[in-house]
Amino acid sequence: MNDFFEVLDATDKARQIGVLATDSPAGAAFASHSHAQAQLILAIDGVVIVRADDGNWIVPPGRAVWVPGGTPHAIEMAADVSMCSLFVAHEVRQTLPRECRVIGVSALLRELILTARGLPADYDLTHRAGRVLALILDEIEIAPSLALHVPMPRHPALSALCAQLIREPSAPVTLESWAHAAHMNARTLARAFKRETGMTPGAWWRHARLLLSLPRLAAGMSVLELALEHGYESPSAFAAMFRKVLGVPPTEYLRKG
Numbered sequence: 001m002n003d004f005f006e007v008l009d010a011t012d013k014a015r016q017i018g019v020l021a022t023d024s025p026a027g028a029a030f031a032s033h034s035h036a037q038a039q040l041i042l043a044i045d046g047v048v049i050v051r052a053d054d055g056n057w058i059v060p061p062g063r064a065v066w067v068p069g070g071t072p073h074a075i076e077m078a079a080d081v082s083m084c085s086l087f088v089a090h091e092v093r094q095t096l097p098r099e100c101r102v103i104g105v106s107a108l109l110r111e112l113i114l115t116a117r118g119l120p121a122d123y124d125l126t127h128r129a130g131r132v133l134a135l136i137l138d139e140i141e142i143a144p145s146l147a148l149h150v151p152m153p154r155h156p157a158l159s160a161l162c163a164q165l166i167r168e169p170s171a172p173v174t175l176e177s178w179a180h181a182a183h184m185n186a187r188t189l190a191r192a193f194k195r196e197t198g199m200t201p202g203a204w205w206r207h208a209r210l211l212l213s214l215p216r217l218a219a220g221m222s223v224l225e226l227a228l229e230h231g232y233e234s235p236s237a238f239a240a241m242f243r244k245v246l247g248v249p250p251t252e253y254l255r256k257g
Contacts, residue, residue, distance in 0.1 A: 046081030078215030
């Protein structure tokens with residue numbers, strides 16, 4: 001596991017960009033760690049959940065999450081996963097993103113990353129291998145950010161409540177039950193939650209549950225089952241919210257690249 005965490009730290013420092021392909025079974029996890037290099041985690045197949053202090057990022061097939069160098073993060077496989085990780089030293093391209101984000105992966109970027117898996121370790125940035133890697137960085141810079149982030153409050157009681165819902169997204173919650181658990185007045189909790197996350201508790205619950213439905217969707221759960229599990233009155237209501245947040249209906253999302 002340390003080999004995965006330190007794939008570039010253990011190599012020649014002159015090699016500032018590298019690609020590692022891995023396959024992991026559902027339920028596999030990498031504990032919180034960080035790299036000196038930035039990391040782009042591309043899900044080829046399966047769904048990956050990346051957790052950091054500022055939130056959780058859901059990474060379904062055809063998407064990728066960018067994690068800046070030095071950012072502590074944990075990785076959980078929500079299904080059998082085939083993924084590629086691109087590691088980039090900060091000095092290679094200082095205009096790359098400075099915060100975690102999920103990006104859309106174009107067909108070109110996907111193929112470039114798959115091609116980079118077979119590049120020699122002693123690549124020359126002035127030859128083909130170097131040009132492939134430079135084009136990958138160009139594509140990352142222009143890739144669209146996607147709304148697959150679940151913001152996390154820093155207040156310990158609120159953070160604990162959010163973590164509990166993430167572990168059990170189907171569990172019923174109300175503002176009153178959260179206020180009771182946090183030993184707060186309901187209005188005080190609502191104000192604090194909005195201040196720390198930019199969302200009301202109700203909006204956060206809907207957004208988090210919607211994103212956390214992606215692993216179940218990838219595993220083959222029906223839209224009807226997902227709608228009932230998440231408290232929607234009908235599959236059409238769930239699908240409408242899914243389309244509003246993610247741009248496409250749930251039946252198309254996972255195969256949209």
